[in-house]
Amino acid sequence: MADYDYDLLTIGAGSGGVRASRMSAFFGAKVAVAEELYLGGTCVNVGCIPKKLLVYASHYAEDFADAASYGWTASEPRLDWAKLIANKNREIARLNGVYRKILGDAGVDILDGHAEILDAHTVALDGRRISAKYILVAVGSWPVVPKFPGSEYAITSNEAFYLPSLPKSVVIVGGGYIGVEFAGIFHGLGTRTIQLYRGESFLRGFDDDIRTTLAAEMLKRGIDLRFNADISTIEKRGDALFATLTDGGAIEADQILYATGRVPKTLNLGLERAGVKIETSGAVIVDEYSKSSVDSIYAIGDCTDRMMLTPVAIAEGMAVANTLFNDKPMRPEYLNVPTAVFSAPNCATVGLTEEQARQANFQVDIYKTSFKPLRHTLTGRDERTMMKLVVERMTDQVLGCHMVGPDAGEIIQGLAVALNCGATKAQFDTTVGIHPTAAEEFVTMRTRTA
Numbered sequence: 505m506a507d508y509d510y511d512l513l514t515i516g517a518g519s520g521g522v523r524a525s526r527m528s529a530f531f532g533a534k535v536a537v538a539e540e541l542y543l544g545g546t547c548v549n550v551g552c553i554p555k556k557l558l559v560y561a562s563h564y565a566e567d568f569a570d571a572a573s574y575g576w577t578a579s580e581p582r583l584d585w586a587k588l589i590a591n592k593n594r595e596i597a598r599l600n601g602v603y604r605k606i607l608g609d610a611g612v613d614i615l616d617g618h619a620e621i622l623d624a625h626t627v628a629l630d631g632r633r634i635s636a637k638y639i640l641v642a643v644g645s646w647p648v649v650p651k652f653p654g655s656e657y658a659i660t661s662n663e664a665f666y667l668p669s670l671p672k673s674v675v676i677v678g679g680g681y682i683g684v685e686f687a688g689i690f691h692g693l694g695t696r697t698i699q700l701y702r703g704e705s706f707l708r709g710f711d712d713d714i715r716t717t718l719a720a721e722m723l724k725r726g727i728d729l730r731f732n733a734d735i736s737t738i739e740k741r742g743d744a745l746f747a748t749l750t751d752g753g754a755i756e757a758d759q760i761l762y763a764t765g766r767v768p769k770t771l772n773l774g775l776e777r778a779g780v781k782i783e784t785s786g787a788v789i790v791d792e793y794s795k796s797s798v799d800s801i802y803a804i805g806d807c808t809d810r811m812m813l814t815p816v817a818i819a820e821g822m823a824v825a826n827t828l829f830n831d832k833p834m835r836p837e838y839l840n841v842p843t844a845v846f847s848a849p850n851c852a853t854v855g856l857t858e859e860q861a862r863q864a865n866f867q868v869d870i871y872k873t874s875f876k877p878l879r880h881t882l883t884g885r886d887e888r889t890m891m892k893l894v895v896e897r898m899t900d901q902v903l904g905c906h907m908v909g910p911d912a913g914e915i916i917q918g919l920a921v922a923l924n925c926g927a928t929k930a931q932f933d934t935t936v937g938i939h940p941t942a943a944e945e946f947v948t949m950r951t952r953t954a
């Protein structure tokens with residue numbers, strides 16, 4: 505060990521890098537983590553946390569409106585965007601401090617600056633050479649806007665979190681979860697919102713019933729959701745942006761947000777120089793233990809081609825720490841990873857979609873329900889909640905749970921435990937529900953729909 509400055513040098517203090525560094529230090533390793541932008545990475549600064557805070561903010565408009573049906577009167581609500589963003593920024597600054605403290609308390613050295621790999625055991629950081637027995641690449645990903653005339657006027661989610669004022673109108677391009685979530689956020693905050701997606705239906709990879717239910721609910725709310733639609737050029741005229749669509753149409757908006765993809769932040773990181781193999785996308789190629797093609801270099805999180813989710817990056821970081829410094833080689837588990845989309849309304853899912861189950865040649869029974877949430881019996885709001893179970897006919901095992909509706913993520917998280925335990929439909933059926941909740945529908949669905 506004495507030959508190296510550190511046992512582990514992590515590049516990137518985001519979700520994965522922080523967990524791997526802390527746990528490695530806990531197991532007795534001498535650890536440093538290099539960070540060029542912000543402690544906590546994407547999730548804390550321009551991802552999950554500020555996104556969820558804006559999602560909360562966006563719900564109030566509906567809550568104020570619905571309150572009247574429950575007997576409340578209040579003065580006309582008004583959003584102070586500058587205050588919302590300032591409060592959000594204050595919370596993020598607090599979290600940055602929390603991360604600095606937990607790393608410090610764990611005995612991890614924080615090296616502020618841009619790190620570049622020089623060879624299998626050496627990293628350059630602002631003119632310094634630092635050596636380590638192992639290097640962990642945890643550099644995350646970065647949003648990209650495709651190049652086309654006027655693309656420089658488009659913003660990404662990074663900028664959306666810091667807009668100086670709330671746009672009166674926004675066009676969101678992209679059909680992944682980030683685009684869908686921002687459509688809900690802006691619409692809820694009062695911005696005229698158009699979402700464009702070039703494919704037939706958004707949220708590729710989610711169960712079709714989630715995709716169709718959510719699209720219908722978003723349209724009902726007034727989000728102008730357009731499939732088979734894309735932008736070919738953007739022009740700036742004064743303060744407004746004019747987008748020409750590929751079908752010849754045109755839209756004027758204050759902001760155009762591209763949420764069409766993120767790429768691993770591995771450009772000019774020195775990976776190739778050190779002999780690390782990468783995909784054409786820039787993703788580091790790793791084995792099941794997150795080891796790259798170079799024995800001393802590991803990679804985790806968004807910069808590898810796995811699942812771009814915070815808990816997954818954390819699990820991968822945890823596994824690397826155990827593998828390298830706790831004598832417990834560990835492979836992260838990707839089966840039954842639950843996930844939520846904080847759209848309006850929320851969606852969440854765990855396990856196989858109906859399509860995936862059928863493609864895997866399972867004979868499946870489908871249980872599905874759609875109902876008006878109790879809360880809206882008084883408000884009269886035309887909103888439906890959808891729940892679906894995919895069950896293997898032979899074994900009765902529940903292979904997938906899918907939901908669109910309020911608090912979907914909170915509900916599906918619990919069901920993910922049941923799926924991990926291999927729960928059967930009969931076990932769901934004998935579980936007593938909590939009444940009156942939406943969640944109880946998951947244990948009271950009796951009629952097969954397919």
Ligand SMILES: Cc1cc2nc3c(=O)[nH]c(=O)nc-3n(C[C@H](O)[C@H](O)[C@H](O)COP(=O)(O)OP(=O)(O)OC[C@H]3O[C@@H](n4cnc5c(N)ncnc54)[C@H](O)[C@@H]3O)c2cc1C
Pocket residue numbers: 515516517518519520521538539540541542543544545546547548550551552553555617618619620642643644645661682769773804805806807811812813814815817
């Ligand atoms: C808008 C948005 C919403 C999201 N919402 C959710 C959600 O609700 N739930 C969820 O699970 N996931 C969500 N995600 C995804 C989640 O944020 C990422 O999957 C997660 O942050 C990946 O963690 P990571 O450790 O791989 O990388 P990151 O958290 O991105 O951390 C990488 C760090 O490395 C640093 N870095 C990069 N290069 C260098 C270098 N050369 N030298 C020094 N430092 C460097 C970066 O500055 C960064 O801090 C969201 C993402 C976005 C963009």
